[in-house]
Amino acid sequence: MAKRALLTGITGQDGSYLAEHLLGAGYEVWGLVRGQANPRVSRVRTLLQDVRLVRGDLLDQGSLISAVEKVQPDEVYNLGAISFVPMSWEQAELTAEVTGMGVLRMLEAIRVCSGITASRGTAAGQTRFYQASSSEMFGQVRETPQTERTPFHPRSPYGVAKAYGHFLTQNYRESYGMFAVSGILFNHESPRRGAEFVTRKVSLGVARIKLGRSRELRLGNLEARRDWGFAGDFVRAMHLMLTAGEPEDYVIGTGRTHSVRELVEAAFGAAGLDWERYVVTDPGLHRPAEVDLLCADPKKARTQLGWEPTVSFEDLVAMMVESDLRLLAGGGDPGQDSSWP
Numbered sequence: 001m002a003k004r005a006l007l008t009g010i011t012g013q014d015g016s017y018l019a020e021h022l023l024g025a026g027y028e029v030w031g032l033v034r035g036q037a038n039p040r041v042s043r044v045r046t047l048l049q050d051v052r053l054v055r056g057d058l059l060d061q062g063s064l065i066s067a068v069e070k071v072q073p074d075e076v077y078n079l080g081a082i083s084f085v086p087m088s089w090e091q092a093e094l095t096a097e098v099t100g101m102g103v104l105r106m107l108e109a110i111r112v113c114s115g116i117t118a119s120r121g122t123a124a125g126q127t128r129f130y131q132a133s134s135s136e137m138f139g140q141v142r143e144t145p146q147t148e149r150t151p152f153h154p155r156s157p158y159g160v161a162k163a164y165g166h167f168l169t170q171n172y173r174e175s176y177g178m179f180a181v182s183g184i185l186f187n188h189e190s191p192r193r194g195a196e197f198v199t200r201k202v203s204l205g206v207a208r209i210k211l212g213r214s215r216e217l218r219l220g221n222l223e224a225r226r227d228w229g230f231a232g233d234f235v236r237a238m239h240l241m242l243t244a245g246e247p248e249d250y251v252i253g254t255g256r257t258h259s260v261r262e263l264v265e266a267a268f269g270a271a272g273l274d275w276e277r278y279v280v281t282d283p284g285l286h287r288p289a290e291v292d293l294l295c296a297d298p299k300k301a302r303t304q305l306g307w308e309p310t311v312s313f314e315d316l317v318a319m320m321v322e323s324d325l326r327l328l329a330g331g332g333d334p335g336q337d338s339s340w341p
């Protein structure tokens, strides 16, 4: 019988790539969708026709129990979150509830449905759990590159909420013997990335300028450095973690770091444009507290899981710019809220 996977965050970037990966591996894939008339759900129905949908919300414990009871998953991937860092300052409580407490609710749904207690523990064959942890937890980094042992110093309410979910996942593994793991993923991008994140904001901005629809691109801090990889590579790592022999946490990143300035230079260059003629920096787009430098040491994932990234920074940027040039030339444009930092 096919293994069953339940994904929260199916309407997001990673949900789409992970669903495709698991369907390709022969899984029966279920996606948790929320809301009454969520417009992103119809997109999932069109693009991921083989994914089955179940209703639920990370804010609602009962709905998660019902979803787990209905699907009886072998594997749960908790990708759902308020994931945009600037929003976490504006809606800190909601971020804590969804990104932090949502992890507790999903772990409890699995625990209750599997009849796991501290004294009885977990039997073989029970549901495995993946938590989408984040390099944002390293925040003001204590060392570079960052490993599984680097201490956390989160710099945003989002990072704090992720740290809670991370430690809770570890705690359920230790308290109940659950196969519960966290992937500490560094930034990963793709043509499906939300338009509010910097890589997509830049690739869409370049495409608009190239096609004569815009004359400038407003950005915040150009000096911040990130370890940017391709989302399609990163979802493979999630699956490898959940099918490994032992439940362990892993850092997933490329091991290379670039500044936002280098990203901008590469993206405008991919379209044959000189970025300095178009980019305007706006102090209003700076964050209350910044994460200056992220760079992964993915050695553990390489040696224990055999995981390697396949797409370079330069190819990723070119892929996103080319995709947005095609999208806009074909009449599409996801739009952008220019007030977000």
Ligand code: NAP
Pocket (backbone or CB within 6 Å): 008, 009, 010, 011, 012, 013, 014, 015, 033, 034, 035, 038, 040, 056, 057, 058, 059, 078, 079, 080, 081, 082, 083, 084, 098, 132, 133, 134, 135, 184, 185, 186, 187, 188, 189, 194
């Ligand atoms: P994304 O595109 O922003 O997707 C976020 C997902 O969360 C959406 O499907 C959204 O569904 C869902 N969601 C929001 N509120 C929810 C709620 N109350 N109940 C259930 N689902 C809810 O994020 P992503 O880039 O795919 O990232 C996936 C996960 O990895 C997130 O947890 C993110 O924090 C984490 N992460 C991402 C990166 C990265 O670089 N991409 C790096 C490290 C960690 P709706 O459509 O219903 O809003």
Ligand code: GDD
Pocket (backbone or CB within 6 Å): 083, 084, 085, 133, 134, 135, 136, 185, 186, 187, 188, 196, 197, 198, 199, 201, 218, 219, 220, 221, 222, 224, 225, 226, 260, 285, 286, 287, 290, 291, 294, 340, 341
């Ligand atoms: N979004 C955005 N918009 N970022 C900008 C801008 C701008 O106009 N100008 C400069 N930046 C800088 C930000 O200050 C930040 O240092 C960097 O670009 C990356 O910002 P984002 O792309 O918004 O991503 P993030 O690093 O804050 O968070 C992403 O990666 C985390 C993993 O490290 C998200 O995907 C999180 O969900 C994820 O956990």
